[in-house]
Amino acid sequence: QSALTQPASVSGSPGQAIIISCTGSSTDVGNYNLVSWYQQHPGKAPKVIIYEATKRPSGVSVRFSGFKSGNRASLTISGLQAEDEADYYCCSYAGGSTYVFGTGTKVTVL
Amino acid sequence: QLQLQESGPGVVKPSDTLSLTCTVSGGSVSSTSHYWAWIRQPPGKGLEHIGYVLYSGSTYYSPSLRGRVTISVDTSKNDFSLQLSSVTAADTAVYLCARQQSREKYGTIWYGGYFDFWGPGAQVTVSS
Numbered sequence: 001q002s003a004l005t006q007p008a009s010v011s012g013s014p015g016q017a018i019i020i021s022c023t024g025s026s027t028d029v030g031n032y033n034l035v036s037w038y039q040q041h042p043g044k045a046p047k048v049i050i051y052e053a054t055k056r057p058s059g060v061s062v063r064f065s066g067f068k069s070g071n072r073a074s075l076t077i078s079g080l081q082a083e084d085e086a087d088y089y090c091c092s093y094a095g096g097s098t099y100v101f102g103t104g105t106k107v108t109v110l
Numbered sequence: 111q112l113q114l115q116e117s118g119p120g121v122v123k124p125s126d127t128l129s130l131t132c133t134v135s136g137g138s139v140s141s142t143s144h145y146w147a148w149i150r151q152p153p154g155k156g157l158e159h160i161g162y163v164l165y166s167g168s169t170y171y172s173p174s175l176r177g178r179v180t181i182s183v184d185t186s187k188n189d190f191s192l193q194l195s196s197v198t199a200a201d202t203a204v205y206l207c208a209r210q211q212s213r214e215k216y217g218t219i220w221y222g223g224y225f226d227f228w229g230p231g232a233q234v235t236v237s238s
Binding site: 001003032033034036038044045046047048051052057089091093097098099100101102103104 | 155156157158159162170172173206211213219220221222223224225226228229230231
């Protein structure tokens, strides 16, 4: 099972909106709505910010939103803030109890 | 609040077995709604799902590691463990334990399947 494809880096100015894509295949992203997104600050454990493709856990800022269409999922961060600078990973169920993560995207706030 | 904490040796010799334990507090590994997972992150790289164990002892392992990995649960100690045999330098990574929501399907819609609580991670270096 190959890793899901994400852009290596995305940057934006404070207040802007950015979108991080996550491209899989018909056996993972395209076949299940079980896509989740994780935010990881340096030296810290990942934190779930989106699950089931579009849902936000309690306590996660409304500035984070998820979308899925076909084999592609995306994470939008609206009103970019300095604290959003981190690595972001998507993850999808791929059947047969298998989970595959994305390659990761480094978000830089200019 | 659920907390997870990894523990184990920080250095393992090549060809030896890596052993880590994840101690769970503020919750129970006997939960029927959750799986208990191990994930690793090689230096400067992304996340890799190693596998998980249920309270019953049922397991799933990633195909890429199957044959070398064993995950077990100890409900009396409220912890779960990872063993990875015949390690090489490629197994050097931060190893993270996490609680995984179980998957459920109702009609055509799936629910769950995400990692909602994580330990801080344990650095394991394979070196002689």
